[in-house]
Amino acid sequence: MFGNGKNGSNGGERRDGDxxxxxxxxxxxxxxTGAVKVEALRKVDLSIKRNEFVAIVGPSGSxxxxxxxxxGCLDTATEGSYRLRGEEVSGMSIDRLADIRxxxxxxxxxxxxxxxxxxxxxxxxxxxxxxxxxxKERRERVESLLGQVGLADRMQHRPVELSGGQMQRVAIARxxxxxxxxxxxxxxxxNLDSAAxxxxxxxxxxxxxxxxxxxLITHDGAIARRTRRVVRVQDGTVVDDAPAx
Amino acid sequence: MRALALIVxxxxxxxxxxxxxxxxxxxxxxxxxxxxxxxxxxxEGLKRSLQTGSRGLGENIVIIWMGETEKxxxxxxxxxxxxxxxxxxxxxxxxxxxxxSAAGEMHNWNVQLVNGxxxxxxxxxxxxxxxxxxxxSYPRSGGRYIDELDxxxxxxxxxxGDQLAKDLFGAGDxxxxxxxxxxxxxxxxxxxxxxKQMGMYGGPDADRATxxxxxxxxxxxxxxxxxxxxxxxxxxxxPVAKRHLMEVLGAKYRFDPADTRALQFWDxxxxxxxxxxxxxxxxxxxGVIGALTLIIGGVGVANIMFATVTHRTRExxxxxxxxxxxxxxxxxxxxxxxxxxxxxxxxxxxxGVTIVQVLAAVQAxxxxxxxxxxxxxxxxxxxxxxxxxxxxxxGLLAGYFPARRAVTVQPAEALRxx
Numbered sequence: 001m002f003g004n005g006k007n008g009s010n011g012g013e014r015r016d017g018d019x020x021x022x023x024x025x026x027x028x029x030x031x032x033t034g035a036v037k038v039e040a041l042r043k044v045d046l047s048i049k050r051n052e053f054v055a056i057v058g059p060s061g062s063x064x065x066x067x068x069x070x071x072g073c074l075d076t077a078t079e080g081s082y083r084l085r086g087e088e089v090s091g092m093s094i095d096r097l098a099d100i101r102x103x104x105x106x107x108x109x110x111x112x113x114x115x116x117x118x119x120x121x122x123x124x125x126x127x128x129x130x131x132x133x134x135x136k137e138r139r140e141r142v143e144s145l146l147g148q149v150g151l152a153d154r155m156q157h158r159p160v161e162l163s164g165g166q167m168q169r170v171a172i173a174r175x176x177x178x179x180x181x182x183x184x185x186x187x188x189x190x191n192l193d194s195a196a197x198x199x200x201x202x203x204x205x206x207x208x209x210x211x212x213x214x215x216l217i218t219h220d221g222a223i224a225r226r227t228r229r230v231v232r233v234q235d236g237t238v239v240d241d242a243p244a245x
Numbered sequence: 246m247r248a249l250a251l252i253v254x255x256x257x258x259x260x261x262x263x264x265x266x267x268x269x270x271x272x273x274x275x276x277x278x279x280x281x282x283x284x285x286x287x288x289e290g291l292k293r294s295l296q297t298g299s300r301g302l303g304e305n306i307v308i309i310w311m312g313e314t315e316k317x318x319x320x321x322x323x324x325x326x327x328x329x330x331x332x333x334x335x336x337x338x339x340x341x342x343x344x345x346s347a348a349g350e351m352h353n354w355n356v357q358l359v360n361g362x363x364x365x366x367x368x369x370x371x372x373x374x375x376x377x378x379x380x381x382s383y384p385r386s387g388g389r390y391i392d393e394l395d396x397x398x399x400x401x402x403x404x405x406g407d408q409l410a411k412d413l414f415g416a417g418d419x420x421x422x423x424x425x426x427x428x429x430x431x432x433x434x435x436x437x438x439x440x441k442q443m444g445m446y447g448g449p450d451a452d453r454a455t456x457x458x459x460x461x462x463x464x465x466x467x468x469x470x471x472x473x474x475x476x477x478x479x480x481x482x483x484p485v486a487k488r489h490l491m492e493v494l495g496a497k498y499r500f501d502p503a504d505t506r507a508l509q510f511w512d513x514x515x516x517x518x519x520x521x522x523x524x525x526x527x528x529x530x531x532g533v534i535g536a537l538t539l540i541i542g543g544v545g546v547a548n549i550m551f552a553t554v555t556h557r558t559r560e561x562x563x564x565x566x567x568x569x570x571x572x573x574x575x576x577x578x579x580x581x582x583x584x585x586x587x588x589x590x591x592x593x594x595x596x597g598v599t600i601v602q603v604l605a606a607v608q609a610x611x612x613x614x615x616x617x618x619x620x621x622x623x624x625x626x627x628x629x630x631x632x633x634x635x636x637x638x639x640g641l642l643a644g645y646f647p648a649r650r651a652v653t654v655q656p657a658e659a660l661r662x663x
Contacts, residue, residue: 074566075657094652095570101656102568113563113660130568174567 020083021181021213022048022071027080029066029236040066042236044080048182048215053208055216055224055244058233065186067233068217072105072184073097085181102130106175110187112167114159120146120170121155127177145173149203165196172203182213189223201226252576270549271589273542274636278593279600281535281632286601286622288531292524294441294620299517301442301450303380305480307487308446308511309473315506319499327498327507328469331458334373337475340493343486347475348373348380351461352447358454359425360413367409368453369426370471371461379474381440382450388420388435391457395434399459403431408451410436426454429464441617444513446472483514536635542589543639550582550647561651562659575648582644583637590636598624 029041040063048054058064069075070082073089076097082089084104092100107113114123121142128138146155149169159167168188175183185204189197201223208214208228216227224230225244232240314325334349349372356369376382377390384390384404395402403424410419410433419433442449461467477486487510491502500507554561561574601622608621 069655069657072566072657074660075655098565098568098570100568101566107566109660113559113566115560115563126564127567130564130570130573178568 020047020049021085022046022215023081023083024070025081025083027070027077027082029063029070029075030078040236041070041077044233044236044238046231046238046241048213051208051211051213053204053214053216053228054231055218055227055229056231056233057218057221057224059219062233063236064217064233066236068184068186068215071182071215072107073101098130102127103178104181106178106180106183108168108171108175108183108185108188110190112159112164112171112191114167114170114174116159119156119158120151120162123159123170124174124177127174131178141177142173145176146170149173163196164192165199168192168196168200169203172200172207176207182215183207184215184217186217187219188216189218189220197223249576252573252580266549266552267585270542270545270585271592273545274539274586274589274639275542275593275596277535277539277542278590278632278636279597280538281532281635282594282597282624282628283600283622284531284535285528285628285631286597286624287619288524288528289625289628290620290622292528292620293623294617295443295520295524298441298443299513299520300381301440302444302513303474303476305483305514305517306379306474306476307483307513309475309490310509310511311469311472312506312509314500314504316501316504318495318501318504321499325500327494327500329473329494330468331373331462331470333470333494333497334473336497337473337490337493341486341489343477343479343482343489344475345478346375346379347473348376349458349470350376350472350474351458351465351467351469352471353461353465354447356427356454357425358409358413359428360419360422363413365409365412368448369461370453370455371458371465371467372455373458376455376474379476380450382455383438383440384435385438387418388433390435391455395457396459399463400457401426401429401431401460402434402456404435404455405433405437406449406451406453406455407437407439408449409454424454426456427464431456444516446511477514480514483512487512532631539635539639543586543643546582546585546589546640546643547646549585550578550644551650553581554578554647554651558651558654558659558662562654562656562662565652565656565659571652574652575645578648578651579641579644582647583640586636586640586643590633594629594632 024044024046027041027044028039031038031040044067046067056064056067066075070077073084077090080090084100089097089100115126118126124142124145125138128141133141143152143155146152149172151166151169151173154162154166159170162170188204189200192200204214204216205226214227216223218224227244230240230242230244231238309329311326311328314321314323314327317323329349331349334347337344337347351371353369355366358365358367358369372391374390374392374396382390382404385407388404390404391402394400403426405413405419413419413424414422420435422433423430424433425431437450440450442451475486475490477483488502491508494500494508495502495504498507564574601624605621605623
């Protein structure tokens with residue numbers, strides 16, 4: 001149902017030795033605010049394989065958001081190596097990183113981050129526009145994706161006309177638009193009531209079952225338990241990495 | 246092309262925030278545009294007025310007065326007066342191929358002109374027929390200028406300046422009427438078309454009577470010309486024409502062709518060039534003042550674009566997260582800035598053109614010396630092009646700098662922005 005079955009058929013792609021999609025080695029991130037330097041991440045090593053369902057947990061200020069930004073190429077590491085599907089990302093140009101985010105990574109944010117002046121259809125279409133997909137392909141893809149998240153009848157609605165759960169489903173459709181290698185979700189249920197939140201996690205499980213790779217950032221233990229692997233971050237480093245209980 | 250379409254889409258999605266500030270900004274640009282259009286139009290009007298004024302004397306002509314030799318030549322001493330005679334006009338025309346046309350002119354400064362009970366003492370000149378074209382002395386309809394036959398037959402015919410005709414004959418048409426010139430009856434054959442004349446010698450053409458040169462010689466017993474007017478075949482050949490003329494006349498009157506005092510030249514071609522240069526300077530000056538006013542409007546646009554970019558930081562962060570390259574983001578911001586600038590520009594051009602046309606209409610009705618010199622404000626193609634180019638440049642710059650700032654932050658930072 002999700003991803004049109006294309007995922008998992010990347011056999012020919014270059015890959016790290018252990019088949020990891022994501023491989024962080026010795027990643028460090030220092031925020032230089034002028035007066036003080038804050039070390040948000042120190043020596044993080046992390047490897048995520050295809051079709052894993054990972055939760056990154058930790059208290060606020062632990063560095064998990066920084067880690068998510070680096071995984072999503074939204075920010076660059078101060079030092080260390082980040083290989084995304086075998087390709088070294090650190091040192092890439094700004095536009096190259098934009099292309100990487102466009103094609104390889106799908107984002108789901110806590111506050112949805114839909115563009116308020118665009119309809120649901122246009123929001124999902126946006127990454128396809130950036131990719132340069134022709135109009136016909138875009139329309140088919142967007143219609144199919146919105147259908148899959150159960151919003152076929154809400155395509156021309158603007159975000160303000162949608163409920164929180166519906167907005168997050170639009171965001172999931174958008175994250176899937178360019179068939180990314182990995183979906184990064186930052187507290188995706190943080191702004192939703194428990195019913196809508198449960199529904200969204202259900203969607204993620206469905207995606208995982210379809211062969212997608214998912215990384216969830218959360219501080220909610222209940223949600224972390226529904227994943228298959230929990231990476232605990234504290235004081236800027238990985239303190240525990242174990243299968244979900 | 247695809248990138249452009251995408252930029253337009255992003256722009257369409259974003260451009261509807263901060264309405265009040267936008268109106269102010271558009272007004273500022275419109276104001277600047279009006280200023281630049283008015284200033285340049287007045288400059289253009291003044292330029293055209295001065296050009297017509299100088300055409301009133303004659304186009305691309307040179308006038309020669311008689312002088313005195315300064316250098317001893319061929320055994321003759323310095324200080325000899327050089328006096329030209331009417332035949333020298335033919336000599337010059339035959340001997341200098343670079344001269345297209347020439348006419349002699351004699352002046353009598355104080356001749357009594359009588360029509361019935363009206364008597365005036367005015368200047369009377371005798372000229373060759375070629376003078377009409379050379380000195381732009383065209384007749385009003387219903388009349389004619391002095392022609393070859395008049396000259397050949399020494400006819401007693403007179404061509405009147407328009408002011409003089411009015412003073413002598415009132416509002417009626419004097420053509421065909423008889424006028425006493427120094428007690429001799431002359432037939433009025435034409436009246437000068439009203440013209441704007443800025444350069445002059447001895448007074449305006451409007452206030453004198455003109456008769457054939459042959460008649461003048463016979464009546465007043467003159468031998469020598471007061472001056473000679475000629476026109477080179479091309480402006481570029483004017484210096485050659487002058488040198489050859491000096492050689493031809495120098496050979497006849499035995500003076501050194503390099504003697505600058507033997508004959509005195511008034512080269513209106515040179516004057517026109519100088520006037521053009523001055524006008525270019527004046528227009529540049531007016532343009533700069535206008536441009537500065539417009540640039541203030543541009544600062545307003547830049548300001549609002551900075552505000553918009555800040556306001557939209559998060560949206561820009563989302564677009565970057567979804568994979569927008571820098572050019573898509575900067576492009577849509579620059580496009581918005583251009584749209585604001587051109588909205589102001591269109592209003593400004595509309596208002597400016599209206600004001601110019603109203604002023605032109607008012608000026609056509611109000612008779613005033615100062616207004617006449619100032620000329621009618623005129624919008625020309627170069628003014629329009631300059632204004633639009635400047636608007637485009639301002640819009641581009643006012644959008645570019647905020648846009649550049651927008652894409653220098655990391656997407657993570659933009660997404661955190663509240």
